[in-house]
Amino acid sequence: MVACPKCNAAVPLGFRFCGNCGHKLEDQPSAAPPEGGVRTIFFGAMQTPNRAKLILIKGEGLDGISYHLNATEHVAGREEGEILFPEDPMLSPRHACFFYKNNELMVRDEGSANGVFVRITHPMPLISESRFLVGEQLLQFEPCSDERNKPHADREGTYFYSSPRRPSRFKLVQILRGGEIGMIYRAPTDSVTLGREGNDINFPDDPYISGHHARVSVTPDGFELIDLGSKNGTFFRVEAPHALSHGDYLFIGQQLLRVEIT
Amino acid sequence: MIICSKCGKENQDRYKFCLGCGAQLSSPEPEPPAPEPIPPRSTSGRPSLTPPAGMAQVAKDDLPVTQPEQAAGGSKPGLEPCKSCGSPNPVEFVFCGNCGARLKEVGVRTLGMADDRAGAQPKESIVGKLALIRPDGSEGGTHPLTAPETVIGRGSGPLFDSDSYLSPRHARFSFTEGQLLLEDAGSLNGVFVRITQEELLGHGDIFRIGQELLRFDVILEPQSLDDGTEIMGSPNPGYWGRISIVVGPGVDGSAFPLMGDEIVLGRERGDILFSDDGYVSGTHAKIAIHDDGYHLSDLGSSNGTFVKLSDPRVLPSGSFVLMGQQLFRADYRYR
Numbered sequence: 001m002v003a004c005p006k007c008n009a010a011v012p013l014g015f016r017f018c019g020n021c022g023h024k025l026e027d028q029p030s031a032a033p034p035e036g037g038v039r040t041i042f043f044g045a046m047q048t049p050n051r052a053k054l055i056l057i058k059g060e061g062l063d064g065i066s067y068h069l070n071a072t073e074h075v076a077g078r079e080e081g082e083i084l085f086p087e088d089p090m091l092s093p094r095h096a097c098f099f100y101k102n103n104e105l106m107v108r109d110e111g112s113a114n115g116v117f118v119r120i121t122h123p124m125p126l127i128s129e130s131r132f133l134v135g136e137q138l139l140q141f142e143p144c145s146d147e148r149n150k151p152h153a154d155r156e157g158t159y160f161y162s163s164p165r166r167p168s169r170f171k172l173v174q175i176l177r178g179g180e181i182g183m184i185y186r187a188p189t190d191s192v193t194l195g196r197e198g199n200d201i202n203f204p205d206d207p208y209i210s211g212h213h214a215r216v217s218v219t220p221d222g223f224e225l226i227d228l229g230s231k232n233g234t235f236f237r238v239e240a241p242h243a244l245s246h247g248d249y250l251f252i253g254q255q256l257l258r259v260e261i262t
Numbered sequence: 263m264i265i266c267s268k269c270g271k272e273n274q275d276r277y278k279f280c281l282g283c284g285a286q287l288s289s290p291e292p293e294p295p296a297p298e299p300i301p302p303r304s305t306s307g308r309p310s311l312t313p314p315a316g317m318a319q320v321a322k323d324d325l326p327v328t329q330p331e332q333a334a335g336g337s338k339p340g341l342e343p344c345k346s347c348g349s350p351n352p353v354e355f356v357f358c359g360n361c362g363a364r365l366k367e368v369g370v371r372t373l374g375m376a377d378d379r380a381g382a383q384p385k386e387s388i389v390g391k392l393a394l395i396r397p398d399g400s401e402g403g404t405h406p407l408t409a410p411e412t413v414i415g416r417g418s419g420p421l422f423d424s425d426s427y428l429s430p431r432h433a434r435f436s437f438t439e440g441q442l443l444l445e446d447a448g449s450l451n452g453v454f455v456r457i458t459q460e461e462l463l464g465h466g467d468i469f470r471i472g473q474e475l476l477r478f479d480v481i482l483e484p485q486s487l488d489d490g491t492e493i494m495g496s497p498n499p500g501y502w503g504r505i506s507i508v509v510g511p512g513v514d515g516s517a518f519p520l521m522g523d524e525i526v527l528g529r530e531r532g533d534i535l536f537s538d539d540g541y542v543s544g545t546h547a548k549i550a551i552h553d554d555g556y557h558l559s560d561l562g563s564s565n566g567t568f569v570k571l572s573d574p575r576v577l578p579s580g581s582f583v584l585m586g587q588q589l590f591r592a593d594y595r596y597r
Contacts, residue, residue, distance in 0.1 A: 115494075178493050
């Protein structure tokens with residue numbers, strides 16, 4: 001089986017055209033990432049009676065390859081474990097672990113540098129330093145409500161001169177590749193939308209972001225992140241062990257995986 | 263009334279420069295200090311931040327701010343505003359009675375005489391002063407800079423005592439080899455000098471335009487961790503630096519990545535806008551990247567661009583210095 005580079009459908013070896021979309025398979029660089037939305041169709045032969053598996057949607061190697069999770073623990077990383085992506089520098093040597101607990105599939109960050117991101121399917125509460133992905137953008141949430149009107153005098157009674165304080169409940173920090181801070185957006189309102197155009201924060205050059213992609217807003221209890229029906233989804237970095245459901249998507253490094261639970 | 267000792271012209275008591283010849287006038291009696299009133303404390307006990315002393319609210323269309331100052335010899339017809347400070351002066355005056363700036367060209371003979379006189383002066387000692395500059399541009403009292411070293415801080419005198427943003431020991435002025443040297447004396451808020459030419463910016467340098475306290479940071483090339491992992495993040499489209507608004511000690515507000523050859527900061531036009539800061543000019547300052555580094559320059563703003571001193575700096579006479587909430591001009595000459 002190989003995966004069609006255009007539609008990700010599995011195609012038996014030797015076939016010159018994809019049975020799903022008719023795409024010509026010869027001379028196609030397999031590294032080309034699928035543009036826009038990703039769709040996965042599986043042949044019946046790939047279904048197994050195993051409990052769960054991960055399907056590689058976007059990343060190095062052949063799209064559509066599946067990793068069967070038959071043991072109790074499965075480590076993913078660049079150098080260690082059963083699920084290996086040796087060419088992905090965004091993965092730590094030992095990155096994440098997939099395991100079963102109370103018959104449920106869980107994922108745990110193994111202290112990786114870049115974390116495990118799970119696509120959100122419902123509003124996600126945000127706390128200080130929560131990180132999420134929209135398109136190619138990595139953003140960090142920080143509340144800033146307690147900065148207002150706080151006098152700052154040192155031991156000698158001198159007040160700290162600062163720029164005028166614009167009222168804001170939270171800010172979003174763009175983390176650049178390499179860890180530097182790019183933009184810091186201090187929200188002037190209680191709700192901030194993100195997307196390619198026509199939002200409070202726009203990333204017009206990001207090909208993976210939807211027109212209106214996600215929203216961060218103040219709630220009675222705190223703050224939340226919701227996806228606005230984007231094509232590629234909004235991914236939230238999970239700090240604690242996280243239960244996975246059938247159809248969940250997750251990013252480890254540059255690898256996008258889909259969870260199949262049978 | 264002060265009679266000028268150089269040309270004999272009669273001048274009003276508050277004038278510091280002779281209206282006829284521009285010579286510095288000595289007051290008949292000590293001038294009462296007129297400290298800049300510090301903005302009243304707000305109900306929370308925190309001193310109000312606005313308006314900063316010595317800064318004029320920039321008019322919407324960026325026209326020069328008109329001076330409400332009482333006209334010099336106001337009853338006479340034919341007044342002309344000084345190009346430097348805006349004070350009205352009778353048309354026949356050669357020098358502005360308020361700030362001493364030259365109002366019109368004079369004959370070669372007069373210039374020659376002035377040069378001779380200056381050349382004949384023995385350069386024995388230096389007299390200097392720190393003049394408080396009010397928001398309207400006028401002077402609001404002075405503090406002497408005559409000792410070899412003068413430390414200014416909260417408690418140094420009526421000009422400084424009520425400024426809660428001055429540290430007890432804030433800035434040190436000293437004369438070395440005929441030059442005025444200014445350095446930060448370990449203050450909380452720093453000592454800022456108005457730039458008159460392009461200024462090299464380094465990583466972490468702090469500067470002020472209008473009410474904005476800004477920090478410049480260099481964005482470095484990404485580096486891998488020791489185990490070979492690269493840090494994930496948004497793609498960098500070519501950002502080489504970042505301007506952050508400082509809103510508290512160690513606290514940043516908004517931050518703007520810098521890209522391209524130059525970035526213009528302003529209130530109405532430019533790449534980074536401070537539309538709600540009335541003390542920022544329409545286009546105020548520029549940061550450019552050259553082969554030898556990052557350059558900050560002022561774009562003819564009304565209130566100037568100020569850099570925070572990290573090293574001692576030689577100040578030419580007439581330099582503007584921002585300390586605490588107040589703006590000063592450092593003047594000195596040989597006696």
